[in-house]
Amino acid sequence: MAVTVNVSHLKVAARGEGGMPIPIIRDVSFSIKKGEVLALIGESGSGKSTIALSLMGYTRPGLEVVGGRIQVGDQDVLALKSDELRALRGKTVAYVAQSAAASFNPVVRIMDQVIETAVTTQMCTRAVAEAKAIGLFKSLALPNPETLGHRYPHEVSGGQLQRLMAAMALMADPALVIFDEPTTALDVTTQIEVLRAFKAAVKERGVTAVYVSHDLAVVAQIADQIVVLQHGEVREAGQRDQILHEPDADYTQSLMQAAQPEKRVRPSPAKALGTMAPILQIKGMKAGYGKARDGSLQKTVLDNIDLTIEPGRALGIIGESGSGKSTLARVIAGMLPPAAGQVCFHGEVLPPSLRARSRDQLRRIQIVFQNADTAINPAQTVGEVLARPLQFYYGLKGQALTKRVNELLDLIRMPSSSADRLCRKMSGGQKQRVNLARALAAKPDLILCDEVTSALDSVVAAAILDLMAELRHELNLTYVFISHDISAVRAVCDDIMVLYAGTQVEAGQSQAFKSAPYHPYTDLLISSVPQLRRGWLEEARPGSSGAQAQPEDGLCRFLPRCSLKIPGLCDTMPAPRHALSDGRNILCHLDEPSLRAAQLETV
């Protein structure tokens, strides 16, 4: 049973201070034909989730629908009473939330949660429901569908949990499924599998779906129709190909541009390699957490890391979550003393721990954290945040301090009046600018940027990347840029290092990362980044993802997921590090010609 969804002149408002309604959604209309997938796309705050939730007759606390009609099938959703709404939700309209990890009850087995609605509403017996759930697990390409239901949510990976959540939504054969940013929190390699599973399940069952996302490339794979939202208004709506190929609205074009960072102007490459003394040098570094009795690490996060950065260059470090990228930044900053190896800065060995470093050593290396919401004290004003490093490192006071704060605000393209504003009242992009400016205030030699753009919308993130590139030229900064997004890294960095499970699998200059051969893992990362064209999802190579049994010590860590492994060699001998002809070095048994042959044939 598929239905047509019809939303006309929907208006949602928030109750503001003093009872004045603040419009959140202003007059949005669209309709979805049977079995079609409609994508709602926009930045955070554009109202896309609010619209999606209103399709279930739900608004977040503090919001209310002030006008319009929502028709799902023959039901007028906004006119339903609360018990009728309860019948609608889960049965006719189902919802897949962004964070599956937060939506599952950790102490109840997966099967019990998946079939709960079906059993409690007495739609069918337990046995029938379980059989149906197993069928759904199969069609969502979940491993071990027969036994998966006996596990607890923490025993499966994030990507699997997201698909289980879709299974839960599809249990009642809903007419309409709402996917609310279901892959945003996943690694690209996992995202590709989840997207495939969703697309297949939606096609197979002929359900109508609403897919909420901020990522145009993801939407291009799955949607039939696209609605572009900004500030609660429709900027553009139409068929997928029309939006992708001939976007009308300026806003859609800026979204498209932001989605393709490599098309933007690259900063001119810094001075030639090898001409200057390195600013930072790390050799044979090992780090991790927990000390066992014999002094070894309980959990090794980074093993045998070598890196060298020359002044004025930007090094990008990429890898999936859990690869040890952030730990590397923490070791350089002195927050985590390494278990072996040294950090050399300007030729001298830095003390391993924060306490032993001098104030000047601390000043010269600044770290910018990923999440500006937590990295900036919400109780302080922008001025206070920026002034503190100036007072602390340079002892500035009065006029000189105000002047320097204003200079910094100018650097991050913010008006000097914003110095008096509280940080918690700033937008995400503004906070990230302040976060960056605080690091700049110390006039450091080296800035460590830990996923600085991953919590931001693509347009805002692109602006931050541009700003960082400009500042680098103005102030001759050296960056370490940590990210999971290989396209962002290729756009802003001179050198790239790829981490997998704490080992350095590939390193070299950024230009060399433009074409095959790659280390098999780098290849997987690059081919998993969604591309802005239809059909990409079908063409992309399937790669196995997620946490899998770790190989024995010393062997290639990527072994269980590698599609090019050589039985008898890779699983018995540690992989050697060897150089490619363009200067990169990789940690792999395969030589350059065979890697090139394997990777070119599929591209």
Add this chain to the structure above:
Amino acid sequence: MRKSYSLDAEALPQDGLAVAERAWKSLSISGRVGLVLVIFWLFIAVFGAFLSPYSPSAFVADDVFLPMSATHWLGSDYLGRDTLSRVLSGTRYTVGLAFFGALLASATGTFLALYAAVSQGVLDEVISRLMDTLISIPSKIFALVLVAVFGASLPLLLLTAAIIYLPGSYRIARALAVNLNSMDYVEVARVRGERKLYIVFHEILPNMLNPMMADFGLRFVFVVLLLSGMSFLGLGVQPPAADLGSLVRENMSGLQDIAPAILAPAIAIATLTIGVNLLIDALPQSGNGKGGH
């Protein structure tokens, strides 16, 4: 990500009256009732002595347990003193002792908690176990023992209340501080090379003030009840001075006559504690001010 649509609040005039008006409007009805009650009792505690029609210890009425009248608004007590004057002065004792007792407990508890949370390790362990020891002593018995040993005096009552309610305050503050201590901005301050005291007072404390204020209000109510109970047992404020609890006790014999002399202080205790509770419940509970939406 949270969209800050409250930005336009910045544009409104920022004078005190407008701020007060907005604060009033943001309160629920029960919160407003609580606020009115709290302001009323604070006013009585501070200015009550000036409004008092008679001296609280003077025998001014013709008879004991008189009903309400034009000369004695709340009648007279068991010795023929003016009840209104007694309640006005009793409020000062009760509110004053409770306020400073709770303040002492909250301030000490918060400071110890912050220091423990930032220091971690052995120091945290030692302070926390000391507090656990204090928690394990039954509070009423502890108060009775202290009064029995040292005799009831105002400073002792204050100190007793503070010691009894210190560990609870410490526990809450430490839980908050440990969470805040792992925030990235504290980490940033540490990487900058900041000292412990700066981190405590500039990075952590401002973000836990709201919940600690709510906790302070709760402790205030507990201390009011503890002191009233002690006074009721005759171990609190000593005659001829009397707090609200002693007033209830000394006028016990008027209970059969339903004399205002016993009703008035009992109602005073009830409205004061309920008022504070209502106000606390209506306050935004979140430490970083995000709870407004």
